[in-house]
Amino acid sequence: MDAVAAELILSGGSILTMEGVCPRAEAIAIAGGRILAVGARAAVMAHAGPDTKQIDLAGRTLLPGFIDAHGHFANALQVVGWANIQRLPAGPVTSIADLQQVLREHVVSHPVAKGEWVIAYGYDPDGFSDGRPLDKADLDGLFPDNPVMVIHNSNHGAVLNSAALALAGYDASTPDPAGGVIVRRPGSTEPAGLVMETAFIPLFLHMPQPSEDARLAEFEAAQRLYTSKGITTVQDGATVAADLTLFQRAAREGRLCVDLVLLPLVLDVPSMLRERFPDFQGQPLELPQPAREAFGSYRDRLKLQGIKLLVDGSPQGKTAFWGEPLLTPGPNGEANWRGQPVCAPEQLMEAVAQLSAQGIQLFSHCNGDAAIDLMIEACRRAGLNPEQDHRTVIIHSQFMAPAQLEQYAELGLHPSFFTVHAFFFGDVHLANLGPERAGRMSPMASAMALGLHCSNHNDFSVTPIEPMRMLETAMTRRTRTGVVLGASERVSAEAALRALTIEAAWQIREESSKGSLATGKRADLVILDANPTETAPERLNDIAVVATLKDGVCVYGSLEGDNA
């Protein structure tokens, strides 16, 4: 008999453990932030003591807390102050009038003084019933004295109102910059509101630059975006130098209620090092011993896990790097466009060799098959092999060519997939790539069959934080219009759940403490109001989170489920 009594025992619902030997349990006991016992009800109840709180799940479903396998927590700090104008079902908008209504309500809850920015995200003109895109005039009536920016769902452009256009200095006389477009009203050169790519980038300079204190104040709301969806380990998957300082301060001040995993962006590593180790003299990307040792363990819920490399852009923005041209013109009308890498091959080879030799885990953003090829080549030249247990993760692994998964297996690379692309951008991918190439997106079933550790992600804020939509799209691979992309790559609910839990934990080297329900693991848990393994895929996204527990403490909802 165990000396420690349980603080909390939950039973009376479905308990999905994500453990191979015992996938279902009847009860779970928690003490000291860890799982004391999980399994048959009678065995778990043996841990009950006089002060044990017993919770009846009342038929609800309990799982390990979800792990954000890739996303950008830094963006959450911004987005919490923005209006969500995504189209149904990710947001409330189906028309320009809806969008205007959301903006009206937003400024009631987030009042702005004259001249202050109003920012909305998730603009998707295809979702409007109006049959026309948003024009600056649609925003001017509501906000004559405030600059407004309605960010396109690609994050590569935005619709501006007249005040924002004036701030940027864009008018009928402004030529389109190379690599960008200022969309004009028909028959004139007067800007209509939408600016894309290089015409959008200069806007960042005009946007509010919140102070560190103001950003710290957003941590609670930003973490709630995750805990309200059952996520207990969050990622900032491209940490820049200024944010590292901010995150470290937030952690020190005890502001984190979930675990936060940082992947410093390789481009920013030199300045991070200069700031912290001003006297260190080394090769480029050579880390001093204390910097190397800073990776891999939590301090005040914050850890650095690896370094983020960027090899290409995004497929929906057509800035990914493919082996063969797209069926449609490039982002600026280019013929035979197959995208481009964003880093020089020589530099990638060098970075992979240098960093992996120092024992730093690598997380590499690769969307197109040519970017994936380039990364495979870099790993091959660096001499990576599975015996080293280096756990290099290829984030997105989106459009894989045949035989690339086999090369992953040979070199010890593992994919973090992005299956919600099927829903949000699948129809676009079909048009750009045709059914065969589009059907090879996020090949989860093939990867699992090869024994690769596959996680799945939302890449927030590229898509909303929706674990259940990840599940749904891994199972159905269905586009908005109902086309199934690559039917043979669909996986079971159990397999899709593993990608959000135990496999995601493995990729950040936390499989021994997280990702499944087993004695001694952290009590990071989520309680759902329905069992996702028994729910029709198209209903999955309706499942609500009743409660989220981090280290045994309820950080969202309530165990009794009375606010669900």
Added chain:
Amino acid sequence: MNDVSVNQSPLGRLRGVPATVVGGYLGSGKTTLINGWLRDGACQGWALLVNDLGSINVDAERLRQGDGRVVELGGGCVCCTLRDGLGAALLELAKRDQPPAHVLIEASGMAVPERLAGQLSLHGLALVRVLLVVDLERIEALWHDRWVGELVQQQFEGVDLLQFSKRDLLTPPEAERREQWLHQQLDASGQRTSPPLHRERQLARSDSWLQLEPLERSQVLAWAAQLGPEVLRAKGELWLAEAPDGPVSFDRVGDRVSLAAAPSRPWSAPLQRRGQLVVISRASAQAPHWPSLLPSTRLIPA
């Protein structure tokens, strides 16, 4: 409203500051050239924006001892990082007491110089030179490279001048052969004018002129015809008496002169009619004469 916004712009202080962009694929020799210019003293009081402080360390120190400033550019895809590395670097410059006399930007090896130039213009700087540094030894292999071939080709678009680095490492006939090969490729890819060559190691001279009175089309063409061989390129937008509705673009490379038939866009304000020309010449050239009989009212040193 526009005037208000100019004052509000966080980069207001950099408005009209001349800017030079130096592009070229990784390893093309940009840093060596720039370091040479710093040693020559061609960049007194300039701000230098570089991608990697490490690569230019020694001479950045030299620049700091003068009146210059060095700022590092950030990078990354906008859609993940939601930031503008160039804008942030310019903001650093704009915060200082004195605006720099000139901003020189060493583009990253993966950047398309034309795009960087476009960003600088949107931010209100006055572009005076967009140079592409080309390594004649490697260009043929890079042009067809399986990873970066298309990018390397795209880097040639919209640049004012090609600057060959390491030309002296090749025998003269070999250098000649490769120059010709490159010209054939550029002409074949040919949507736009292939940029002229600059064979010296010194920084090409660049002079700007602001045109405040209209010119006749014939005056412009006559002026272009008399420019000597020391002028490598002349380009800009002009106010023509025949086209009162907007600026007309002008470009001269070698003997080829193009003067657009009509404006492609209106003036920024009805009363703000003005033209602007940039003349890029060999480092040893004299200041050019401008196409007007009237004395130019404002010269921008560059």
